[in-house]
Amino acid sequence: MSLFTAVVVFVVGLLSGIVVRWVAGLAAALALVLVLLGATTPDIGLITFVMEQYYHGNELLFLAGLLFGLDAEHTRDAVEG
Known part of the structure; x- marks a missing residue:
């Protein structure tokens, strides 16, 4: 791998x-606003669809995002300095 x-x-x-x-x-x-407005109870079919279509098989991507979010304060x- 070159320096560039x-x-x-x-x-x-x-x-x-x-x-x-x-x-x-x-x-x-946005999630906080939705909670305050009481609009956070989606149809169960929507949750199932999202879990089946997008989350399944992307567990490592989810964990990477979670760990990045947890480490954000330390990184900053x-x-x-």
Whole structure:
């Protein structure tokens, strides 16, 4: 792997992490609003559909996102010094 390729991969990973953190923050705020409005009880068929179509087989992706979210505070402290 050349130095250029390594830098590009690192930058893409960094930008992906920033975007994921931003989107996760928006999703959390939207979820809070939905809870406060009482609109968080979806049809059970919808939950089953989402679980079967998107979650099944993506457990590692889910865990990666979860661990990234849990480690976000530590990462911010480490980067800021």
